[in-house]
Amino acid sequence: MTTETILRVTGLRKQFGPVKALDGVSLEVRAGEIHSLLGENGAGKSTTIKCITGAYKADAGEVLLDGVAISPQSPREAEQLGIGTVYQEVNLLPNLSVVENIALGRMKTGFLGRIDWKHSRVRAKAALDKLGVSIDLDEKLSALPVALQQMVALARALDVDSKVLILDEPTASLDEKEVESLFQVMNRLRESGIGIVFITHFLEQVFRMSDRMTILRNGKYVATREAKGLSREALLQDMLGKAFEEMQGRPGNLNTFSEGLSGKENRLVVNGLGAPGKIKRLDLKLKPGEVVGLAGLLGSGRTECARLVFGIDGATGGSIELDGKAIRQGHPRTSIDEGIMLASEDRKTEGIFPNLTVRENMVVALQTRRGFFKPISKEEGDRIARKYIDAFKIKTSGPEAKISELSGGNQQKVLLARWLAAEPKALILDEPTRGIDIGARAEIEKLIESLSREGLSILMISSEMDEEVRCCHRVLILRDREVIGELSGDDVSESEIVKLIAAHA
Template structure:
């Protein structure tokens, strides 16, 4: 009987836990203040090689400041940065770029007078025998753009192409730099559906090569389509971080908006059983890429709230009503009559006033007095033989200083010396002095304290009760809930919901704002 040879006993193969990837980027406890105001508060962010991270948040959340600190535009106050295993302390964007960080800003940063090929190879020009090798750069540019399904004349100045093509050129330049981290700031804002598809294929290609991407965007569908994880910022803090799949849309929106509600001592309007007359109506309105299909009704003596996430088209809809942007499709009617505003002066003549979102850039003239700022929209009516009637100007200023309780030393005080709340009251007075029928006001309480917020909102409520039609755009849910008669909700430039007074609630608003357009 043959015996089987005994096999030597082998020890079991030990199973070690998989080593996690070494992070490409570690930003630890980054803080930054401007003039005593905290823009970033101990923000920490880690990104792995080949990870596509959505960086989201409303205006003022701190996204841009964080990116500018990473890329050397701003210096951080506290905290540390490690990139590719080394301490990083970039003092200028060129240093960040040399280290392997490419940034594609929403305002596409290209040299418009130089050719496509020159822009793609900018600061990395190919040379032969000490001379620029234009032929090699032309061939290289054509090849990389071909991978994006883009066939154009690369010898033409890039400024002659549309925004979508310029965006692709900027991305091609970043790819050519062999960047380890690519930051894309609203990269799809000027792209059509086909171009977005090409961009997403490019992002997946970069991901396969181990390139990490920070994708700053607001279109939720796009974030879920292309991003692995999400970092949510609010008020200078990182409030949530995790896998994209772990954040349903409703939770994503809740984190972006926050749950902290300021107490406003306002009495909410009761819902009228009889509808008031429609004063202004938008039907199927379209303008550019941000206003696609908007329906809106402003009624006599009501505050209509306009809600939506960043990039939903709220401010662009306001500009459309005011004639700052031209209506391309659809219809705008005022008291039943079709109107076509070529410029703001046409809207002003029809009794429409507009307080823009950024009062420092588009509103006040800092070095001019309270009186001059207040009567700016009335100047054509205050002139006699080309000279401003100072007596009438003073009368108007004194009347509204008293009526709106504006705190200033005199009408001659420079407006830049007033508090934010009083500056906002001056801008309100500017339009009230024109005796408008409609007032469009974008973010009426941004940057002002809680006491002034309550005053401004009460004032708007009183104006509506006196018959004014108010369109109030606000990112603050509590403001919309406190004083709107109805709220229209936009998503990606489309009207997706209209909530009457009886339907208004925080959950209903958040659900509407998280709407997915099919």
């Protein structure tokens, strides 16, 4: 690695309405280095990349490539300048061949506009040779495994003599062998002098591959660190914005309540649940009234666990028991029928039905449990809706109000009411307070405590570690899609969670 700066970004700012997505972001990438861009959800990584590559127009700031100010108006223009990007989801055309995907939009034409396919094939082979891989140029992209599709995307980026290559979560869909192959290619590109921006949530990969790393938090630049000699704890403190001494400990009332759980039988038992690319193995026991948290950084596998237990994604091994009865896996309808419910992290896409009323949104899960031939009358629906509007203090004009008219916090309460109306035995809460204000957050945390005392078993996922410390009796810690430890009692604290994550990175 040289000390020559190939890409320099300073003071980047971008605002969407009242929201400051970027507020003074800086980034410096040297020729022949792998530079990781790190930060939790909402840190500004994706927006930074989109501003650099012309997908977004920055409100302020400067981007220099080889010391020259650039302002690409599109990703294609950025490519032509020498900045290539490969996204987590392969952004190519599956119905076209390898050579067509690499050459698309760059084909040399001859007499009467005929494409010079010989020239395209030479260029495509040369780009693949840079990666050290051999792929049939005539093979349809859709016939290739994801790892090779990603190599084709890399080859397309290198076809225009990229000086900087941005890799956005390139290992997210790859198995261990495929990751090793990609890392060999990245090392080869680093040695050739290309500056690589590496975005990943896998800390082990960050420390293995990075020369330096830049950390963002809440749209702001935090620091740029040399990878060599940097401790895991120091990196996590940069990402989370807290020193260990500032991290919250466990409320005493949770310890007192936890003591009463010890003699109870398990309600939900998960043994060895797993699936390639999702989670390696999940073992979990939940007692009536117990709140167990899944903690870890973004990309650690928390949501994947929830989706496997609920049956959205199919597991390739393991078993689930509810009150001692084996549950058939692999379908949400089965889980709902048995009493396992999931409140998704994506409230807008997977949660609310925006065109339906508060009442209709609340009773949909209960109607699913009862089946088509036992419809819920409007009168019964009204009773259910008013019960939870009063109990949860939902601010709405009434059961017939459109849910889209409610605030985010009140929409979240309606979703909680939906699953409670269906009388769950175990409730999975994935980011139950995401995107809501402080007051609504406190109210939902109180609801979780109240539901626990009423005997409901809760599996809770939250990006806010202090929230898990406040709400959970036990916490399972995940890293890189694997459970690496468990905390309970007085050991449940932000600092202990971070130490566990760091110790296994």
